[in-house]
Amino acid sequence: MVEVTLAPCNHSLSGEIKVPGDKSISHRAIILGSLANGVTKITNFLDGEDCLRTIHAFQSMGVPITQEGSTVTIHGKGFSALEEPKEPLYFGNSGTTTRLMLGILSGLNLFTTIYGDESLTKRPMDRVVNPLREMNATIDGRNDGKLLPLSIRGKKLRGIEYTLPVKSAQVKSAVLLAGLFAEGKTTVIEKIGTRDHTENMLEAFGADITRNGLSTTVTSNNELIASDVQVPGDISSAAFFLVAGAIVPGSEITLKNVGLNETRTGIIDVLIKMGADLEIKNKRLVSGEWIGDITIRHSELNGITIDGDIIPRLIDEIPIIALLASQANGETVIKDAEELRVKETDRIAAVVDVLSTLGANIQGTEDGMIIKGKTPLKGGKVLAYHDHRIAMMSAIASLVANDHVTIDDASSISISYPSFFDHLNSLI
Ligand SMILES: O=C(O)C1=C[C@@H](OP(=O)(O)O)[C@@H](O)[C@H](O)C1
Numbered sequence: 001m002v003e004v005t006l007a008p009c010n011h012s013l014s015g016e017i018k019v020p021g022d023k024s025i026s027h028r029a030i031i032l033g034s035l036a037n038g039v040t041k042i043t044n045f046l047d048g049e050d051c052l053r054t055i056h057a058f059q060s061m062g063v064p065i066t067q068e069g070s071t072v073t074i075h076g077k078g079f080s081a082l083e084e085p086k087e088p089l090y091f092g093n094s095g096t097t098t099r100l101m102l103g104i105l106s107g108l109n110l111f112t113t114i115y116g117d118e119s120l121t122k123r124p125m126d127r128v129v130n131p132l133r134e135m136n137a138t139i140d141g142r143n144d145g146k147l148l149p150l151s152i153r154g155k156k157l158r159g160i161e162y163t164l165p166v167k168s169a170q171v172k173s174a175v176l177l178a179g180l181f182a183e184g185k186t187t188v189i190e191k192i193g194t195r196d197h198t199e200n201m202l203e204a205f206g207a208d209i210t211r212n213g214l215s216t217t218v219t220s221n222n223e224l225i226a227s228d229v230q231v232p233g234d235i236s237s238a239a240f241f242l243v244a245g246a247i248v249p250g251s252e253i254t255l256k257n258v259g260l261n262e263t264r265t266g267i268i269d270v271l272i273k274m275g276a277d278l279e280i281k282n283k284r285l286v287s288g289e290w291i292g293d294i295t296i297r298h299s300e301l302n303g304i305t306i307d308g309d310i311i312p313r314l315i316d317e318i319p320i321i322a323l324l325a326s327q328a329n330g331e332t333v334i335k336d337a338e339e340l341r342v343k344e345t346d347r348i349a350a351v352v353d354v355l356s357t358l359g360a361n362i363q364g365t366e367d368g369m370i371i372k373g374k375t376p377l378k379g380g381k382v383l384a385y386h387d388h389r390i391a392m393m394s395a396i397a398s399l400v401a402n403d404h405v406t407i408d409d410a411s412s413i414s415i416s417y418p419s420f421f422d423h424l425n426s427l428i
């Protein structure tokens with residue numbers, strides 16, 4: 001437990017920040033680099049706890065992976081060289097590691113057991129286990145495989161056509177990755193587009209993949225070819241400082257090299273629609289992903305409705321968007337975000353708890369929340385529910401509170417943004 005107390009900030013924020021590497025892309029670079037033949041060098045890798053779980057999983061299967069700061073080198077020998085891990089694999093707090101690894105472990109000729117921390121142990125795994133079983137996977141576990149711990153006896157899979165019943169890039173990715181080891185074609189059809197980093201990276205590593213709108217097909221091939229990956233800055237991390245810049249009077253903040261993949265930029269669309277003063281410069285394509293520099297300045301903001309297709313494009317940013325909405329004039333309604341109930345914690349309940357403790361006018365609904373602004377925030381002690389995004393949202397809220405904000409435990413921040421407080425202090 002690391003209790004943190006933040007004093008009110010009575011002045012503007014200014015400066016430039018290079019946010020750490022994207023969590024989703026860092027996981028996928030380790031996964032594909034470990035399955036590929038040859039040397040993969042990953043730069044700007046996110047040195048956060050979740051991504052280290054993915055590294056450890058492949059090291060336990062005999063893949064030589066070395067890390068020097070944010071540079072990771074993988075000496076891949078192809079997936080047939082992966083060894084059976086001697087011990088159960090621990091995935092900590094990481095839903096992405098768990099679900100993507102389930103897809104891979106199902107198709108390899110290995111026996112594995114996987115488990116996680118208290119939060120991960122409550123999160124639904126049947127959303128991945130069900131389609132993998134349709135592909136012939138042998139997975140067993142608590143509650144008939146709905147919950148961790150799970151055991152997987154990998155074997156030859158068969159391709160399926162699967163329409164995603166949930167808006168989840170993790171489920172899509174698990175099925176596509178399993179498709180690398182399946183006979184025939186594996187097709188995933190989405191009703192609403194979710195982040196497509198797996199698809200982009202499979203293309204870069206030479207997989208046999210075709211995309212047609214919301215339908216993606218993978219055909220098994222025997223070899224992925226190592227490919228260097230330069231990881232963009234994480235827009236989900238940048239979001240905390242984009243909101244800080246938008247709500248703290250007089251501020252101007254520039255975030256450098258931020259990932260701008262369209263499946264992730266819902267936060268930018270929301271900021272612009274609410275009236276934020278935001279500028280994107282130097283937009284360029286790096287390792288198959290768009291990146292650029294974003295400058296945000298404080299401005300008057302207005303409430304909006306956020307629902308439908310945009311939700312997967314900003315799903316992890318909803319806690320910080322709720323804070324943003326509390327500082328906007330009028331009503332903001334967030335709908336269709338029921339997925340928040342099954343993240344690291346129930347993020348609808350957690351956001352409502354933290355922001356109402358600090359004096360915001362916020363009400364939870366089954367699939368979202370309604371926030372009425374603009375409300376001056378007060379100090380207080382908040383619970384971060386061991387959830388990194390709730391802890392960082394609480395810290396940013398302290399910037400517009402009129403008294404000290406104490407966060408019961410901020411240790412979870414190292415899951416996705418270990419340098420968060422250094423970056424925050426550099427702007428004050
Ligand atoms: O694929 C990924 O890397 C992720 C997908 C999202 O989860 P879901 O697929 O469960 O929506 C997101 O919330 C998570 O932080 C990372």
Ligand SMILES: C=C(OP(=O)(O)O)C(=O)O
Nearest residue numbers: 093094095096097316343
């Ligand atoms: C939901 C998240 O991650 P994961 O599902 O990988 O635990 C997140 O980072 O907000």
